[in-house]
Amino acid sequence: MVHITSSKHMLGLADELAMECRKAGAETSTIFWSEPLWYWSLEKLSLDWLRGASKTDLTLLDVATATIGISGVADPRPMAKISAERWQANSEGADFWYRKMLERKVRNVTLAIGVVTPQRARAYGFNYPAWKRSTENALKEDYSKIAATGKKLRTLLDGVTHEVHITAKTGTDLRFRLAGRKAWVDDGILDDEDLAAGTFDTTLPAGCVNVAPDEDSANGTVAFDLPIPQRGKLIKGVKWSFASGSISEFTAARNGDMILPVWEKGTGDRSKFGWFGIGINPGAKTGFLGDNIASGAVTIGIGENKLLGGKNVSTFGFQGTLKKSTVVIGDQTIVADGKFTI
Secondary structure: OEEEEEEHHHHHHHHHHHHHHHHOOOOEEEEEEOHHHHHHHHHHOOHHHHHOOOHHHHHHOOOOOEEEEEOOOOOOHHHHHOOHHHHHHHHHHHHHHHHHHHHHOOEEEEEHHHHOOHHHHHHHOOOHHHHHHHHHHHHHOOHHHHHHHHHHHHHHHOOOOOEEEEEOOOOOEEEEEOOOOOOEEEOOOOOHHHHHOOOOEEEEOOOEEEEOOOOOOOEEEEEOOOOEEEOOEEEEOOEEEEEOOEEEEEEOOEOHHHOHHHHHHOOOOOOEEEEEEEEOEOOOOOOOOOHHHEOOOEEEEEEOOHHHOOOOOOOOEEEEEEOOOEEEEOOEEEEEOOEEOO
8 A cells, every 4th residue: 555645735746646556556545644733733733743643654665665754844944933942743643654664664655855845945945947947857867877876875985994085175174984894875776785784765866875984984084065954944054073982172154043052952872883875876966965975975964874874763853965075995086076976
């Protein structure tokens, strides 16, 4: 059974997806995700209610074999008014669904086109036609070629313990070690090989390779050269300093109040080095959402990383992306100033 979650502005696409699934012989269910109700719940309901598990969502996971999500909010601006305490409570509630997804190994695809809206573009100062065109171009790329690039890159990351050194002109100088874990190739295709390796989740458009490194090994500084869209605003100048895998300093030049209080209220391994990724989709452009899939872009994340086979457990996860960095794995340079060298 394929379970589809859709926002109002994506209901037409949700119906088309359900039709295609039924043509293939699958049963489907579609839930309308109400944006006004979601905002009202975040603002008005008790913290205990937000922290609680959704019985409806968890029950659906008992029968679903795959899920499709196109339920992003059209307008993110009201998010800025919601307190960090309420965001944290909501994350704790959503964690029940996330854990059950992992436990039951339910395949999931998130369609990023659901968040490409004029309202969101105005909130972040994006050129809406250019953003929509970039997303569509990334969707139209030859995914067999993206998969081939991903497999080539995975051979450099899979099962090894090499040192990784990332530098950039913005002041980034970070060293860490790989942990001998499998690298995850998000090429938009969940095939038998992915399922056997424990990969059940993808996003379209896709195009990145991620790995959970040694969480205790990161030392140095990351100064992100791309802004990070969050809660209806652009966070600019995010900088992390790591010591033995933990953040010793987390600062932002602008709109840091959109993430710092949420981070401070996070539970568990919220400050731990979480993941390292490289984008491999040549059709994607940076400067919008989904910077992490642009070819040669490098992403660093902190917090929860169990989906990648890591050991961090937290209700908090956050990432930033470098557009122009240089990456050396062992003694091999694989990205130079944002361009692949392999």
